[in-house]
Structures are given as structure tokens and as C-alpha cells.
Amino acid sequence: MGMDRDISQDLLEQVNQALNQGTALRIQGGNSKAMLGRAVAGEVIDTRGHCGILSHDPTELVLTARAGTPLREIEAVLHEAGQMLPCEPPHLGAGATLGGMVAAGLSGPRRPWAGAVRDQVLGTRLISGHGKLLRLGGEVMKNVAGYDVSRLMAGSFGCLGLLTEVSLKVLPRPRETLSLRLVMDRRQALAKLAEWGQQPLPISAACHDGDTLYLRLEGGAGSVQSARQRLGGEVLDSRFWSDLREQRLAFFNGPAPLWRLSLPATTGELDLPGRQLVDWGGAQRWLKSDAPAQSIHARAATLGGHATGYGAGDASCAPLPATLLRYHRALKQQLDPQGVFNPGRLYPDL
Template sequence: MTMIEREWAERVRAAAAAKTPLCLRGGGTKDFYGRAPAGEVFDLRANSGVVAHEPTELVVTVRGGTPLAELEAVLADKGQYLAFEPPHFGSGATVAGCVAAGLSGPRRASMGAVRDFMLGVKLLDGRGDVLKFGGQVMKNVAGYDVSRLVAGSLGTLGIMLEVSLKVLPRPVAEATLRFELDEATALRRQNEWGGQPLPVSASLWTEGVLHLRLSGAEAAVGAATERLGGERLDSAEASALWTAVREQTAAPFACGTDEVLWRVALPSTAPALALGGRQAVEWGGALRWVVAQAGDGRVRARAAELGGHACAFRGGDRSGEVFQPLSAPLAGIHRRLKQAFDPAGIFNPGRLYAEF
């Protein structure tokens, strides 16, 4: 164990003995997400730095408190990147915060989610013990894949000391196309394109305009661009657009003080939400965003009607349940996992669901 790990283990044991809740925090850029943070703040940024990077093996191991921007710069120097395109939501974003939130950006539909790139994790559990799961190669899993389990856990299972991630080479070529389409037509077109060998890496529909990003080999991107048509954006405009989508600084994601930004996961073939207000569609139709007045219960009901689920992503009352309510069997699994990793219930209590 490193000196930091020993110090943190002692603090965790003391907190567990005293039943003192701990609010695990890196840069705090995702404090808005999930239920309201509670407990004594435990700053995790001191545990920082890249432990190992094997460019030829497409693997990087990094300490949890490492700034996400620092990791991305290290990868970019070798022509690589995090293919799930994680949002930062602020300059202080850390690697552990990225994994704990489990959020993926515009490439998620084509490249996979955070959990799909998790290879291993070193975790400090609620007993003050350091646990290691997974490893640094792709085929390393036997038994429960705990390294993937922590993705999206919002720090409720333990402190991520180190994370091993799969990385990929940056695409050789990219192009962004613009189409003026109504929502129904945009959804239909994207589902048609999704069944074809097209190098689509991101999509965004909002206010009658569909943007489609193509990524891959020069020949593949060029052929797809010619085949699909549309208006091609210049590279600077395209880069600014997808950064604004990833970081939610684009207009459709703006949320007033009395509003809630809802994140709705649906089958890509589902029809429009038809709820009015500002809306956006990503991931080929599988992710819908809608801004609604706080207290508007129609969003979750409409999501269920269309075979999906909804999360109150940003804004509104964070003391209630913001994620989709769990079924009894799933709630039981969550409860047992929490008991196994954090028996005293000190890590980010209530951040995911009220009882966890």
C-alpha cells in the first residue's frame, strides 16, 4: 500500500467505526448528478498520476484522482483516446469521477459505454481493505466482473484508487453532415442507416436539424459522405458542435431554475416523446433529452409507455428519487452489493437511491 492508501484506509476504518458518512469527491463537477451529496467531504484528488500506459497494448492504468484532461492529453500524445467520449462538465473532472458517474458522450452508441472499457480497478472498500479486480488485458475476467460494476455506482461501493481502461487509436478521418429533417423523419432515417455499414459515430437531432458524424478510414468516410449527402460542416465548426453536445453547453440542454433536464433511454425505433418543450435526440434515437417544468410527471410515464426509462438528470429536487425506481429483485441485488462492499454504509449514502 502507498502512503496515501494507508492514510485513507485508516480514515475509512475510523469513519466506519463511528458511522460517519463520507462524501467521496474529486473535482465535484458532477455534484449535480444523482441525489444530493451528503456526508463529510473526502477529497480524493491527491491520489493522482498515470501508473502505466502501454500504447501497443491499448491499455492505460491511472490513479483515480488524476484529472481527466491530463489523461486525455497523455493519450492524445500517442494518437489515442477514450472512445466512450466522457463528458467533463468542468475543468476539475477526474478519472474516478468519470467512471463513478458512468456517463458516456456522443460516441456511446457506436463505441460502447464506460463499463465496456473497464479492464481493472483497485478499490478501497468500507472495511478499509484494498481490493483488486480485473487486470490490464482484455481477456482477464473470471467470476464477477467487479471492475465494470463500479461504473455508474456514484461512489457508493468504495474509493477507486486505480483504474485500468482500454483505449483506442483516434479515427483517421471524420466528417459531420447537416440535414434539415423533422423528428419523425430523422428517427426513421437513423434507424435505416443503423442497419447499413456506415461509419456513424455520433448523431444529434434538435429543432428540425439532424447532425451526423462519420469517423473511420478516409475511404469509408468519403464514400459515406457522398452517399448520404447533406451539408458538410467545416472541421472547426464540427469540433465545437460535438464538444458542446458532450459538455451540454448546447442550447437544447439549458435548464432553468424551475426546470428539469430529463435523460430518457428508449429503443431507437420508439416514436417521438411528443411532450413539447426543448428536446434533443442522440445515439441514433436511443437517447432523448427533454426539458420540462419541475414536478411534471409526464416524462417518466411517457418513457415507460415507450418501453424505456427516465432519469431527472439535472435540476429539480435532488432529495427525492431521481433515477428510475428499481424492481424488487434489482433492489435486492443493489442492497446485497452495498452490504458486501460498504457494510457500515458510509460511502456516499443515498447518492444513488435513498436506501443505498
Template sequence: MSVDDLIQQWRERVRDAAAHGRALCIRGGGTKRFYGRPELGEPLDTRACTGIINYEPSELVVTVRAGTPLAELEAELAARGQMLAFEPPHFGPGATVGGCVAAGLAGPRRAAVGGVRDFILGARLIDGRGEVLRFGGEVMKNVAGYDVSRVLAGSLGTLGLMLDVSLKVLPKPMAEASLRFEMDEAAALHQLNAWGGQPLPISASAWQNGILELRLSGAAAAVDAAVARLGGERIPDTVADARWRGLREQTEAFFAGAQPPRPLWRLSLPSDALAIELGDSQLVEWGGAQRWLHTDLPPETIRARVAALGGHATLFRNGAREGAVFHPLTAPMLTLQRNLKNAFDPVGVFNPGRLYEGL
């Protein structure tokens, strides 16, 4: 079946679902099914819509179909010395490009380069009426509809069935080095914020159990100068690569937690926020802006503390998925979310309730 025939088949299925009040559960490789609230509706598998449509290495832009394996895209980019700079996690071999965008998750380099939405240039999707919509374009100077395509990042398939997406890519760094320092949490948070205001090529950071690790990326001269300036213990490259990959894919021992698995919370905070002081096992990334916490504390306790520090908390893995997995929205933000859902999917065909109950 051609891609055009497949798209037409999907459009008819969406229209039929809308007409008969049925929900559709959009699913690619299923590697991020644990994330968000429970899935509802008939499965609609996107993996037949695959392939790179257009790739211009000199323009730093790639347009790719949503069902394309993420590993396949990254291999093509790597062959040209380029990458998805936000380091999207796979969480399994079946991860797709559409799932990467829909989940909106980024890896260790996020604090240095930006998140998924910052690299989306355009997208094409089927809305809840069965219509094909196109937003943005395939060049970085194109701004028409740019913000509309960016709202797909982190939408968990609630706004439409993504067909393809255009992404900005970046050259892989010429050199990298990782350093290790011994310091407590308060000292690490202070030091990370001090370094953040200096011209240092820091591309990742992680603090856990009294150890702060940094990754430096860029031109060889800049990396070497930063290593000499910062000191610390140099981590062997193979060990460092495995460590940053383990953090991205959450295969590090920290993420396994206790048995049976305990709830894992993702806390988004201002980088200069104080220690959260909730006890239990914690890991700090993104210069202090992302903090992971294993805890059995009530969600209300966690969210009250995080909100007091200017952030929000997401129940990332395990725990009760039927409640408020994501931080409750303020009234204005809830209205905005409802308006977006009504504009793209007025009868609620796609992934109902996956983000918030009733949406």
C-alpha cells in the first residue's frame, strides 16, 4: 500500500470514529506507553508510515514520516556527522519519530540546546475531522504556523494523528570530555548555577549521592581549556558515554528503584531552586532544572513543595496512573488546553484523557 493510500485509509477511519463516537489510541513502537494517563480507544498503529522524505545536511533540516524508527533516523544523521541535539530517549528498540515528538522528552543535552519543541520546524497531521493539516515548513526561516506545529511536542497524540515532521538538526560536537567532582547537593546546585553564567561548553550535568558529573562538548580547544580550568577527575570516554546514555535511556541503577517499583517523579524547577528536602532517592540533571525523585509520599505533599519552589511535578513512572499524572493546570492554562483540543479534535477521537481527565 502506498503512503497516500494509507493516509486516505486513516482519514476514513478517523471520520468513521468521529461519526460513531469511538476513540482511537494512536500508537507507534509503544516504548512510552507507561508515560501519562491510561490509554483508551481502539489502537491505531502508525509504524506503516515510515521513511525519510527529505534530508538536506547543508540546511540542517530533515523531514521524516512519523512511523519511522528513531534509531533509523539517528543512524542516517550520524552518517553525515549530525544529530538530534535534544537527545531524545528511546526507552526501547521500537521507538518512533512520532512517539519522540508526541512524548516531548529530551535527554541530558536539553539544558544546553533546548527541548523537542525548539527543533520542530513544521508538521503534517490528520485532525479529528479527518482533514490533513500542514503547519510550518522545512526551512528554519519559515515562521508561518511555526508555533502551531510546536504544540504537538508533549501532546501525547491528543491533538491529531501525526503524519510527518520537519526537524532542525545540528552537527555532532568535534570533542567531548566528562568530569567528576565530589560535593553535596547544595554545593552542586550553587556550582552549577555559577558555571551556567560563564562561557563554558557544558552540555550535560548530573548529581547523585555526593558526586557531580559534567559533560563538555564543542571544539577541541574549547573543551580542553574548560577541562584545564574546571579541574576535577577526568572520566574515561567509554565510561562517560555509557553513563550519559544510561541517564538518557533510564537504564542506570537509580531508575530501577526498589522492588516492587516505587513511584518515580520528575520535578521541573528553576535551576537555582533550593534542595527539595523530601528525602528518599534523588538525581539532579539539567543544571538543577530537572530532578528525579523516588518516593511514596502523597502527590499533594510533593506538588506543594515543588510549587513553593516555583516548579511542577509529574508522576513519570509507576504509581496510580488514573489520577493527576501531570501537575494540575491553572484555570487559564486549562482553558487553553481545552481550546486547543476543541480546535484540533472537537469530538475527542484521539487519545482521550491521556494528558488530563476530560481532554
């Protein structure tokens, strides 16, 4: 077991001081997702001292830990118990923390089959912009507006409050895992994935790099073996999936900016300049492209999705539609009326 420290009072004090002085705070754990969103001017409030797994009952499939706990420590404890975080969150750096995992809301290759980070959040504790320590959720507790506020923390990039504690659903690790490599072009692969998606195949990851389709099968030994016989192809080292998740594949190298496109799974060929990697069976596409940010955002929107630039600073997120912006503003007003937390990280005036 790793360190166990409760510094919630110190964090609360730092927040109240910022509120009194009218200054901004930049929430930071391992800082492994620094390339996402806009730069924040503010005093750093470091969550890493607030760490430790508070409870893990393998039979209940729930784990609760402080936000500064290293993600690798949580994964090691779960692994020991034959369990896992179903959403396979990317670390993108050695020091990734639980709070950062929830705030960034990023999920790995298993996402369409096992759900996203937000689907696994059962409850949180956070320090609000009123300088109060709040407990949200448990199983599910909706606030007055009918939002499940706990889950809204996923992907909020610290703009709504400072997470201090998270309870997560965990799952048993699959009994059998097998990865396959099949040679086919992108058009074929997308057609095949659409077809297989309608069938009871134990696929838990699918990626295409331009000329090869990579598949992961997970489940009981019988179903994995029969799917393998049906699909053919050659066996692949399963490390491929962690290399994909952590952006270690050769595709991610090189100078062109990296874009993540979240698109309807049925989207066909993507007519954008640059190199492409199809992930999540087509629902997530990675793009290395020098095309102007505006044209990438516009193309994603036309297809019914959205694009996020990694390291693109102010161009990373497209402007929000008016209705959505209204909801964001209302939420920010409710939870962080003085705008003390990560101002501008997601959108310029939030």
C-alpha cells in the first residue's frame, strides 16, 4: 500500500484564502494531462499530498480513494484482487492521479463496451467555490436541478470544484484475453466492425491503423476461442492496447499536432488531411494533421461529433453552442460563483 494522508483541511484553507483575496487557483495532481485545454493563470493547488485508498471491498466491487492517490497504485491494488477499472483510463505520464483521471474524463480502448469514466463514478467529495467541503452521490444523489453532480465532475477539468475523494465501480478482470491482427483496408474494417457490432462477439477493443485491424477479445475461454476461430487473423501481443492508450504507438510520434475526434460509431471514411488512427471501433479517431484547427472543428461538427486538440492551447476546443454554454455558465455559477477554479481551462469565459 502507498501513502495515506488527509490534507483536506489544508486544501480547504488554501481555497478560502484564494476566495478572500479574489485570486485564481490552478488545480494540479501529476500534471500528466497538461497538454489538454487552455493555459490557466493561477496559484497551483497540489492534490498529491491528499492520498490513500480509503476502502476497497472486492465483493462489493467498489473502491474509494483520495483524489491525489496515484492511479498506478489503485490499479495495482485492483490487479491483486483480480479486478480492474473498466474504462482503462490513460495515464499519459508517470504521476497520474485519481482526481486527474476523473477531471480529464479520458477512457481507454474498452470505452464503447464498458462505459466511460463518468459511468464508473459513484460518488465524490469536493471543495466547492463557496469554500465548503461537499459530499456528492454515494450510489446516486441528484441535486435540485436533476443533475447527477458527481458524474458531471468527469471531464470538467477542475472548473467546477476541487475533487478530494472519489468512489468508483470496479469490475472483475476477464478470465480470458486474446488479441488479433487482421490485414484489411480502412473501408473494409469499418464495414466489418459495423457488422460485428450487431453480433454477440466478445470484442472489447478495436483499432485500425490504415492497413491493419487490431481486435481484442475478452470473456470466458469458450466464447473467446470460438470468436477467434470465426474471425481468423494472427495473434497479437496484448501490450498493443496499453501502447495505444498511452500514445506510445509510432503513429503518435512526429511534429504534426495531435487531434482526438469523438464521432458517431457509424461514421465512414474521414476526409481530413494527415494521418489517421481509428480507435473504439470507429467512435474515436486520432488525427495527426497540420490542417487549421477551425477546419478540423468544423468537419467534426458536420459529422455530429467534436474534436479536441492535444497541445493546441486556445484552439483545443471548439466554441460551445449557445444552449450548452448557458448550462455550463449556470453550473459554474452554482458551484464556483467567484470563478476561482481553473478559469478558462475549458472555455475562455468559464
